[in-house]
Amino acid sequence: MNCNFKAAEILEKAEKKQGALKTLVYDSKFANIKQLFALVCETHKFSSILQEIIESTKLLKHTKIRVQLAKVLVYDLLMGQGIKCGGSWKAMMMKHRSRLQAELARIKIKQKVSRNEDLLPARVQRVAGEQLPRYVRVNTLKTTVEDAVDYLKRDGFSYLGQASRLDDLTLKKKEFVKDLHLPQLLVFAPKTDFHNHFLYKAGHIILQDKASCLPAFLLNPTPGSHVIDACAAPGNKTSHLAAIMENKGKLFAFDLDAKRLATMSTLLLRAGVTCHKLAHQDFLTIDPDSPQYKDVENILLDPSCSGSGMVCLKDHASNEEEEDQTRLASLASFQLRCLNHGLRFPRLKRLVYSTCSIHRQENEEVITACLHQNPNFRVVHALAHWPERGLEPLSQCLRASTSKTRTHGFFVALLEKHSMSRDMKLGTAVQMSHQDVAPQSLTVCGKRPPASEDSEAPETEEQQTAAEGQTDSTSGKKKRKRKKKKAAATVK
Numbered sequence: 113m114n115c116n117f118k119a120a121e122i123l124e125k126a127e128k129k130q131g132a133l134k135t136l137v138y139d140s141k142f143a144n145i146k147q148l149f150a151l152v153c154e155t156h157k158f159s160s161i162l163q164e165i166i167e168s169t170k171l172l173k174h175t176k177i178r179v180q181l182a183k184v185l186v187y188d189l190l191m192g193q194g195i196k197c198g199g200s201w202k203a204m205m206m207k208h209r210s211r212l213q214a215e216l217a218r219i220k221i222k223q224k225v226s227r228n229e230d231l232l233p234a235r236v237q238r239v240a241g242e243q244l245p246r247y248v249r250v251n252t253l254k255t256t257v258e259d260a261v262d263y264l265k266r267d268g269f270s271y272l273g274q275a276s277r278l279d280d281l282t283l284k285k286k287e288f289v290k291d292l293h294l295p296q297l298l299v300f301a302p303k304t305d306f307h308n309h310f311l312y313k314a315g316h317i318i319l320q321d322k323a324s325c326l327p328a329f330l331l332n333p334t335p336g337s338h339v340i341d342a343c344a345a346p347g348n349k350t351s352h353l354a355a356i357m358e359n360k361g362k363l364f365a366f367d368l369d370a371k372r373l374a375t376m377s378t379l380l381l382r383a384g385v386t387c388h389k390l391a392h393q394d395f396l397t398i399d400p401d402s403p404q405y406k407d408v409e410n411i412l413l414d415p416s417c418s419g420s421g422m423v424c425l426k427d428h429a430s431n432e433e434e435e436d437q438t439r440l441a442s443l444a445s446f447q448l449r450c451l452n453h454g455l456r457f458p459r460l461k462r463l464v465y466s467t468c469s470i471h472r473q474e475n476e477e478v479i480t481a482c483l484h485q486n487p488n489f490r491v492v493h494a495l496a497h498w499p500e501r502g503l504e505p506l507s508q509c510l511r512a513s514t515s516k517t518r519t520h521g522f523f524v525a526l527l528e529k530h531s532m533s534r535d536m537k538l539g540t541a542v543q544m545s546h547q548d549v550a551p552q553s554l555t556v557c558g559k560r561p562p563a564s565e566d567s568e569a570p571e572t573e574e575q576q577t578a579a580e581g582q583t584d585s586t587s588g589k590k591k592r593k594r595k596k597k598k599a600a601a602t603v604k
């Protein structure tokens with residue numbers, strides 16, 4: 113189907129509140145998702161100006177097409193690629209081109225601006241003004257960061273060194289730096305285009321938003337380990353996992369969508385990934401007790417979400433009041449089911465949960481409910497220096513946004529199973545308190561994790577005591593334990 117037509121169909125569905133733009137785009141099964149996504153986002157962004165042009169030129173009357181299609185075609189003709197999709201609509205639009213161009217020029221003169229972007233409503237301009245840097249992840253399966261930097265320098269880019277503050281990510285044309293948080297990430301000026309660059313075509317670099325690099329980075333599976341990427345396509349995080357695993361071990365990747373899996377196959381081939389096993393399967397139907405998954409210790413779960421963190425969609429249904437609550441509830445319920453399912457794998461040690469949503473329902477609330485139902489897991493306080501944390505009380509989790517991290521809106525939680533020895537240290541009382549108290553207080557136990565590689569400095573004894581003293585049953589057990597200890601000491 114023609115890209116313009118598909119884009120119009122999606123805009124119409126979004127207006128009827130049948131879903132968020134991103135989900136609708138991905139659900140469309142369109143062959144070129146990237147192209148469709150860009151067209152939908154841009155048309156949506158300029159919607160009010162396009163409407164004005166269409167009305168004053170009486171385009172609908174002349175062409176008998178629906179308003180959403182008219183918007184897409186006018187956008188493409190006046191501001192986009194010049195209607196590449198062609199066909200009969202192209203001929204039709206060319207007939208009206210000079211009138212449409214004249215109307216756009218008239219609006220610009222009236223508003224005393226010269227650029228199309230300056231016509232955008234203030235709130236949209238604010239978001240567009242927060243243009244994100246271009247993040248480039250170096251694919252260490254094919255090259256090293258140093259070699260990539262050298263290549264780019266020889267190619268005319270100007271290397272400014274290692275960033276140390278967020279402000280260092282504000283870059284001008286051709287400048288680039290190493291990221292301040294993620295060692296394999298290079299940062300360039302917004303809209304630096306690498307699609308035709310040798311390093312991209314050869315799979316040496318992957319174009320991936322910084323926030324989307326967090327899940328694999330935090331999971332950090334060791335080479336040789338067995339890992340599941342539960343909702344994997346189109347596979348950027350899978351290829352990141354494979355790079356961390358140095359292509360050693362087993363990486364099981366599942367997705368429901370055959371087309372996205374096909375794209376993923378190409379991406380993984382280009383990236384030189386060989387340790388994966390792709391399956392066109394519903395993750396919820398995977399048997400955790402099947403012998404082939406008996407050694408799985410790590411799971412990355414990046415399930416379908418509302419996509420409300422994607423910058424270009426911020427102007428659309430981006431806050432909780434506007435977003436369809438029924439839809440959010442259904443997404444959250446699916447996300448929780450996936451999360452609970454992931455935690456059923458018998459040898460699982462760590463699971464990273466992520467979404468590109470900014471809604472508490474899909475993020476902190478899912479984690480809270482999950483902890484409530486899985487008292488043998490806790491949330492790890494990840495990446496202590498990350499500037500934006502999960503909403504209270506889940507500050508162990510990470511959030512990301514244009515303003516605080518210069519990325520798309522994102523959420524990541526790292527869950528870890530209590531090891532036997534840790535459970536013993538914490539006492540079974542902690543597990544009991546998980547089950548017995550309200551979900552919000554559950555995180556108190558998660559908030560004071562025993563030391564682990566990603567957790568903050570070990571807590572004080574005082575904090576530990578406070579955490580353990582959440583319920584009567586807990587303190588009762590503690591008292592009994594202390595009494596026993598005292599008695600034992602006396603005997604000695």
Ligand SMILES: C[S@@+](CC[C@H](N)C(=O)[O-])C[C@H]1O[C@@H](n2cnc3c(N)ncnc32)[C@H](O)[C@@H]1O
Binds near residue numbers: 367416
């Ligand atoms: C947010 S996207 C994943 C993006 C991917 N992790 C990446 O980094 O490229 C969510 C994916 O989950 C898939 N999905 C949805 N429900 C699923 C299920 N029950 N089992 C497996 N995959 C599922 C969708 O088809 C979609 O490709």
